[in-house]
Structure formats: C-alpha cells, structure tokens
Amino acid sequence: MAENRLMTGKDAIREALIEEMRRDKTVFLLGEDLEQATFGVTDGLIDEFGAERVRNSPISENAIIGASIGAALTGMRPVAEIMFADFLMDAMDPIVNTMAKARFMTGGQAKVPMVIRTPSGAGLSAGAQHSQSPEALFMHIPGIKIAVPSTPYDMKGLLKTSIRMDDPVLFFEHKMLYYEGGEVPDGEYTLPFGKADVKRQGKDVTIIAVLAMVKKAMMAADMLAGEGIEAEVIDPRTLNPLDMETIINSLKKTKKLITVEEGARTGGIGAEIAARVAEDALDYLDAPIKRLGGVDCPIPFSPVLEEVMYPTEDSIAAAVKQLLG
Amino acid sequence: MAENRLMTGKDAIREALIEEMRRDKTVFLLGEDLEQATFGVTDGLIDEFGAERVRNSPISENAIIGASIGAALTGMRPVAEIMFADFLMDAMDPIVNTMAKARFMTGGQAKVPMVIRTPSGAGLSAGAQHSQSPEALFMHIPGIKIAVPSTPYDMKGLLKTSIRMDDPVLFFEHKMLYYEGGEVPDGEYTLPFGKADVKRQGKDVTIIAVLAMVKKAMMAADMLAGEGIEAEVIDPRTLNPLDMETIINSLKKTKKLITVEEGARTGGIGAEIAARVAEDALDYLDAPIKRLGGVDCPIPFSPVLEEVMYPTEDSIAAAVKQLLG
Amino acid sequence: MDKSLALNLYATMFRIRTFEEEVKRQFEDGNIPGFIHLGSGQEAVSAGACAAINHDDYIGSTHRGHANLIAKGGRTDKMMAELFARETGSCKGRGGCLHITEMGVGSLGANGIVAAGIIVANGAALSAKLQHNNKVVLTFFGDGATNQGKFHEAMNLASLWSLPNIFICENNLYGEATPLAQHMKLKDIAVRAKAYDMPGVVVDGQDVLAVYEAVSTAVKRARDGKGPTLIEAKTYRFHGHHIGDPETYRTKEEVEEWMEKRDPIKLFKEKLIKEFKVKNTEIDPIEAKILKEIEAAVTFASGSPTPDPASLTRDVYV
C-alpha cells in the first residue's frame, strides 16, 4: 500500500495539476496571475511547463472561459482558474449558456472536457464580493458537473478525475482548506464523481456537510459523542451528480437530517437535498429536517459580523440536540 | 368599484409602465430595441415619453444594468429590460455583485430603486439560449426582490409596486403570458410583495405554481374537480419575499403539497418551498412532497422534445392522483 | 484568381441564397418552427471568407449562421432537416437556426448569445497554436456584437497571444431593430482594431473577390504566427432580422436599392461574364444542380422523423 504524506489542500491541488499535466500534453492552465497566484496554487508551475501551458491571462473572465470552451471543443483539456468564485458571475454567460449546453445543442457532436477551478468561501474578511460560496447556483444548470472537496485527499483525487472527464466541471476550492493539512497517499489515485463519503459513522442523526463545513460538522460530532450522541457525517463530495443513495441509506438508520453549508441558506444545497428527501424518503424522517447555512445576507467585511454569518461546530451541535431533544 | 377590462399581459405591463412614467419623472426605460421590441411591450412609448426616457441601448447587458444601478443610486428609478431572461447571465456580475449588495456594503448609505424586466419561459421553439426560466437562481442571492406574476392583473399591480420600491427588483414576464388575456380594473391599484394569491380554494391538495404553470395548475384543478378532488392552487406571486404563511396554512388543511415550475427541477423554486415545509411544517404532511418542474436538461429546439420538458395539466393532475393514492 | 475558384465562389453564394429563400418559404408554410435569421444579401462575406481557408480550419458563427456554415461545407440536407427539427438534422433537431452546427466540417457552433461565439473561437485558435497544426479560425459576428464586452475581451486576448483568429464583422448596418448610429458613434468598426494594436481592414462585403483577398491576406498573416486581423465587411441583410420582423426601422426604398444595386450574386455574375469570360451555359448547370440539391434537402427534411421524446436527455452529458 502507498504511504501517506501530510499535505495541505493547496499542495494536493498543485500535485494533481502537475501529475495530470505530465501525463497528458493536452492539459494546460489559464487564468489571472498564475505565476504569482493569489493563493499560491500555481506558483512555479511555469518553470516546469512553460508559458505556453501556464497562461497568465488578462482580467477577462469571459475570454478565459470562452477560450477554454473553444480549446476543449478542439482537442485540449483546459483547466481555467477564476481567481475568486465571486468572479464566476463575470463569466456566467459562457458558463451557463455555452459550456453547459454545447454538447446538447449540437445534438451530441460537441464535448467540452474542461475544468474551472475556483476558490470560494469566507473567513478572510474579504467582504461581500470576495467571500461567496455560489456552489448551489450551478446545481440548477443542467450540463455542469460540480466538485466540492473537503480534504486534501478528496481535492487531489477529484481534481484528477475532473481533468480526465469529458464533461465540463466546476471545481470549488474552499479558501480556508488551502492551508489545512491532511493525508494524501503516495502514487496515483482518482476519486469518482457521484459517490458521497461517509466521513464518520453514527446512528443518531445524519449531517450532510460540504467544503469547510465538513470539518465543523466533524468537530460537532466529536462534541456530541462526548454526550453520547452518535452523528453520521456525510460529505457528498460532488453536487452533480449527487449521491442521494448514501444519504437516504443513512437516514434509514438515523431518521434525522441536518444539512450544513456556507452559501446562503435560501436556495442552497440543503434545499435540494431536503426536497429530495421530502419526496423520496419522507417516511424515514421522524423529525423535521434542519438546514444550516449562511445567513441570507451579503457577506460583511467586519470579522465580528462575518463570524455570525455561518454555522459553527457549536451551532451544528446545538441544532442536533434540538432535533433529538 | 372600478370596471374591469379584458387585457393581455403585454398590455397590462405596458399600462403599468405608462402610468408610472406619467406619475414620476424619475422613472425611465432602457434596454435593447425598445422602439421595436421583440415582444412589443414598449412599442410606441417613445412617442409619448421621448428618446431621453425610452433609451434604446446597444447590445451591452453589463452597461445597461450598470447604468441602471448608477442612475438608481443618484435619484432615478430606471426600469431596464433584458430582452430574454437567458441574457441575465450576461449581466450576472453587476446584478449579483453590485445591485444586490450595494446597500449592504455601504452600511445602508445606498439604495438601488431599480427594476429589471425580462421575459422568461419556453414555448416558442427558441432553443436552449432563449427559453430558460432562471427565476430560482436569484432566490439564492440576498438583496434582490423577485416578482413572478401569472396574470395581467398581477403583472400590472406588481410592476407598479416594483417601480415604486426602494429595493432592486427582478421582474419576470413569461413569454406565453404576454398574449394571454385577463381582467384588469380601470384605475389605480398596486399589489404587495410577499403576499401569495390563492387562485383556487380546495381541501385535498395544495398546488404551488408560478408564471405560466399557474394556468396549467388551474386546468389540472378543473380536471380533478370533475373527479371530486378539490385542489387548492396557490401562486406565491413573489419569490422574495416568499409567503410561506399562506402555503403552510393551506397545508394544514390539505396535508399534501405539489410544486410546479418551468425552470429546471433541481435547485428550483420547489426545492426551497419543499425544504421550508420539511423544516417548519413537516407534521402537516401526510404524503411525500411532489416537485414538478422542467427536466434537468438544456431546452431543445425541437417542439416534440420541448413539449415533454415541462409539466402539463395532465402531468399535474396525474401527480395529484398518485399522491392521493 | 482562376476561373474554377471563381465559379466555386459563385456556386457557394448561389447555394446560400437558394437555401435561405427556401427556408423562408418553408417557414412561411409552417414547416419550420422557432426564430429564423436569414443571411440573404450577405452571401459574399461567408463565401469569400471560407474560400480562403482549408477544410480542417475552423469557423465560429452566430444566430445568423446558415450562410457561414454552408460556405464552410455544411450539408444543406442536414441543415434543412435541422431547421425542420428532425432527428436527421445537423444537431438532431436540438439546435435549430440559432445553434446550427456541423462540427465535422469545422464549425464550432452557431451561438445564439450575441458575441458569445467570439470568445469560443479564440479557444480553437489557441488549440491550433498549442497543437502546432497551423490551423486558423474565422470568427463571424455582426456590427451589434462589437458593443459587447466579450468582443473586447476576445480581441485583446487574441492580439496579446497572437492567436490565429480572423475576426470578421458582418456589418449589415443594423443590430436587430437598431441602426448602427444608434448603437455606436463610429462609422467604421475596423477602427476598433487599433485598441488592440491589431490590423483593421474595411472591405466591400458585397464583393466576394474583395472579401476573399482581404481574408486571404489575414489568413497568411495568422499562419505566419503574426496574429489576428479584424475585417469589417460592409454588407446588408435583404430580409428582416428574423422572418416576421415588421422592419419599422428602415425604408422599403433602402432595402430595394440594396437588392437592385448591391446584390452580391448579381454583381458577381456580371463580373464572371465580363471579366472571367464565363458563359451563361457554364453557369446554368451550376444553378440547376444547386436548385435540385435544395429541393432534395427539403424532401429529405420533410421525410425525416422527429426526435424520439424518450431521447430527450441523451446528450446532456458524455
């Protein structure tokens, strides 16, 4: 068996990029400031792969995504970086109206094997335009696969799969996870889309969490364990496809569901999960579903305000106790 | 009491624009091809209000929305038209990152009293980029009020309220409703946001429908009535704020919920409604929730394919019967 | 230019015109659903431009894309079937006029969002560069599209990265119902090339030879690694923005004048006869063959099955 190394999220992503670029000459990177990247993910890659394959781009999000689509249509596997997920809004048209639909509109002639990597999430007092978690928006757009990894292991494995996938992928990297450590095996591995990961087993309540909220959910589960409550923590890892089977199987056991996300609660990931459960697994529930998420509010600069925007280990644990109580 | 006139949706919207522009000199229109409009809503308005207040704009959706925001910040009440709701994606950044957040980011200094009118919906074989119903996306963006009228009466009353509102409003006009007739009273009236309309009373099932789906739900209710099933049809009329009180009150009676929308089912309006019910009114349900919506698929050009994309009176009625078992 | 190429240019223009006029008839007869944007009047731009590139080069196209695709070699039977929304269509009836595409002949797709095809075309040019295969891309778009942010971003990127992309603006003087002077201050859109330190060329879009020459020069430049060119072809659409357009924004006289004096097909036919010494007896069979081809296209289209509703979600993902 491969040995494990302790690695940050940033390095895990970087390693996935390096391995895939070495493996496949059609993989290349484009995006703003890749040589001295805001979060450092791509720093130095230009030394190995050259300026042809690590393409520092002007501040032109539409042109970056458009060029990625066109390159993907013609034999390349572009990995575009959008510097902050907030700036996806700047390229929403090519993402929604071309990237997601090209294959369908051409009756299957086209394929668009591209990845958009982008950091989402708050925690840096970066304010309303640099802290958003817009993952849920894209669940409503058929044609886009979506990855939301929560550990360095998942980041590396899912990014490698994303790059090899023939459908377009939106790959969210939570800013705070860039610097968190985790174990990553030596050697080659990939992770499948549509397969949730049960991060912790438990019988009393099912907590679905994504991205940085997985860690908070795990901390809450630890706290609850001290009080004799066994929470099962499930990380869907991809939002499209979404592995409802694992979620519903857990519910059969726990009969209680809490969803936890950082994006705005209304219209969020939890809404879709809750709705599917209310449609397909209502009978397993013996308590109301509880959705935790970002407050329906633009994200404040002030750290004391930013702190109260999001679920915490305490609020998750409190919600569980309320539900069980 | 005012007399009622039979009027199309297009004319009701047009009348609201005319009345508000006469009433308030700060109201003005901008958008593409307003003089010979794709759906004719603004045709001829330039004759009364002149080219200063009916501003034909270049194909620059970002500039149109940006100019509207700036004008709204400085004392005007712009009503922007985005020619097809699909093109909202072209101006997603100013909508999401500036319009929705300007007030909050300035600590309440700013207000942005503007309206974006835009036709959504399918039915014209206009294909994947001219037929979308993206209403649900904006529920996930705090800071935007959203109107989704289903009758000429609602269109006129809600548009007048929208224009007078000090928050930014996204006002969706379903293309097929432009040409549907309905009663509109003579004389002044407005309709409130956040107040659902019970379009038909019933005791056996609650059907929530929006835009063009309201009519289909009503037709389904008629069909069901013939079989002795009394469906209550509720039109939320605005998605933000969303009147959950009326919905939950209805559920107390019917104990069964079906949501019907034209936008993609996943991450749609029904997801949010279902989630809120699963959180706050689970005990009233005595059957699974049923969400009907657009298939999770780009919209095909082919009429025979387009037809099977959406809920119909038949599929709604069938879903009710399945639910009632 | 040799006579056979000239005759090919003529045939392409005649094929486009015949196709478009037939589409109009079929639409008016109720056989074609949706919104249809015709290219009649603008044939010389597509024909001249596409004659200057190879089969394995690419084109990017717009909502007004029939002419671009025919000139690039698109099959008119599949195209007609596409407009009829049939399973045998270029896009299996999923795309229609707005998205008409035949990737096998190098089309990157007609894009119904104004200017959205331009940014995508850059990507194909980038592929050519990264794959060192010396291919080029022709990107067609309208005058109205040049006011879109995407046009600007694409032009800057192409220039900066010396992409082998030739930007061809079909300036037909209107964007939908809006005349040029109501959407920009410039008279010559080619001036916009200066903003990217890119060559900008104005060409008579009703003169197929002039278009061919201008594009050939730009293609050579692109293949030599010297980067993109903006070509503005002054042209005119003979029909409304889409079929059914009330055309309140222009006069009948204006349209008639263009049709009479500036019809690219008439003009080139005269030139063929006068300057290329072509005889009518050489042209007639070409026309006859094309008329038959389009007739057969209609037969093919109308005889083809509509898509199977059960196949709706077949091509959402690979």
Added chain:
Amino acid sequence: MDKSLALNLYATMFRIRTFEEEVKRQFEDGNIPGFIHLGSGQEAVSAGACAAINHDDYIGSTHRGHANLIAKGGRTDKMMAELFARETGSCKGRGGCLHITEMGVGSLGANGIVAAGIIVANGAALSAKLQHNNKVVLTFFGDGATNQGKFHEAMNLASLWSLPNIFICENNLYGEATPLAQHMKLKDIAVRAKAYDMPGVVVDGQDVLAVYEAVSTAVKRARDGKGPTLIEAKTYRFHGHHIGDPETYRTKEEVEEWMEKRDPIKLFKEKLIKEFKVKNTEIDPIEAKILKEIEAAVTFASGSPTPDPASLTRDVYV
C-alpha cells in the same frame, strides 16, 4: 493656478500618503483585517482630478479606492474606522477597503470587482443628464481593468449617449502581479478611446498639475454636453498589490527608482517652492495638521465599537 489651490493639491496628496502609510502600519500591527490595497505613489491622479470637479459631482472607484475618496473629501476618521471594521466607519464596518464609500461626498462606491465601478459610474452621469443638473462623474480604474468587457461597454455607451463621464485610467503598469505587456499589446491605453470616437489623452500621473489641467479640460467638455473623455495617467504604486504581496514580478530597483525620482509629492513640493514661491514655513503647518488628523483618525477608529452582531441583516433591504 493660484497658490491656495496649489497648496490644497499638496495637502490632499500629503493626506492620502499619510493615511496610506498609517494604514500599512496599522495593518501590520494587526489592527486592520482583510485585503488592503494602497494608493501610495498614485496620489497626484486622485488629487489633481478631484480638484477639477465640485463637491456635488460624483466619483466611481475601485479596490484601490482610499486615495480617490480622500481626494473627493471623504472623512479620514470614518475611513480609518471602516478599515478597522468599526460601526463608526464610513460603511459601518460592512465594506472595508474594497468597498470604502462615503456617498455624502459624492462617492458612488469603491467596487471590488475589477471594472464594475465603470458601468455604474455611467449611470450617475446618465442621472446628471436626465436631471439637467450639469453634474459630472470621474471614474477611476486601473490599467488591468481596461481589458474587461465592462470597460468596453461603458466607454461605448458613454460616448454614444454623450454622458458627462470622465474615464480616468490609473495606469500603474501592473494589474496585480501581471505587467502591462502581459495583459495588452498597447503601450498607451488612451488609444482605446478611438474605438468609441472619444478623445483619449495621456498625462503624467506623477504631475498633479498636469492631471488637474487634463481633467479640467475634460470636465469642461463634459459640462458643455460634448461627452466623455478617456484620460490615461501614467503612474506607479509604491507598495505591493495588497499589503503582503511578495512582489515577485518587479525589481526592488524599479520601485526605488520611482520612489526617488517620480514621487508625486516630492516633485510637487519642489515645484511649490521653486515655481509657486511657497516657503517651507507655509508647508510645515499643513503637514503637521494632517499628521494630527490621521493620528486622531486612528484614535477614533481604535476607540470605536465593533458592529453589533444582532444588526447583521439590518441593511440588506430598505
């Protein structure tokens, strides 16, 4: 120019510099959270430009907006409190550096999305036009921002509608870590004005008088109803893109050379003494007063309360 205006220009530049350097210290001391973009080195652009307009005119601004706002008359105590994320801040601690705004002095808001402020500024200019109040707008943005589609759309609209908007590009040679030559081919961004049939002017952004003159001319033109102007001010930022920037993309020597030879404050102080015959004894009290003002701003900020968590959603809707 009279001496008192010249002294005002100097005071504004000195106020900006003092504020920015204090912000840097406070950030490094851990009193300011978030990402901070400083305007040191670029003071002459804001000072010269804003001196050319009235109190009730508007400015549009960017992520690098402190200097713009101070020059427009923003209160440094509220600004400092904003950066400290306090309830007494210009935006009650909700905005921070990226969104620093004082609407009462005519700021339309600093916008953290590159080029997003430009399209909004047009709207204020449109208001001025519709309200016939003869106001003008100055829109500040960087060199990098001119590659954004929004810049293009805004320029075209402003030109077409003759909006009283003066576009001021602070070309500091870098967009974040990307040098100009890596983001466009042009040397002079002012050339881009041609694409809109708009005047484009290059000005030395380290020369506050040159900026003042150029902007005054453009303001007159705008108030006369003749429409917008693009002014490119060549300038330089003395610090990194944000505090903490490793600055791998430029040499220490380059930075030092600008600081030594092209510091707009030093240069203007020399001019004040040489050409305006100002004595040091006139300048000293101005500087002293400003130093005190900024000291007081820090005291105000650090003594102010943080926002009440219960007030989080107060200003989402009116």
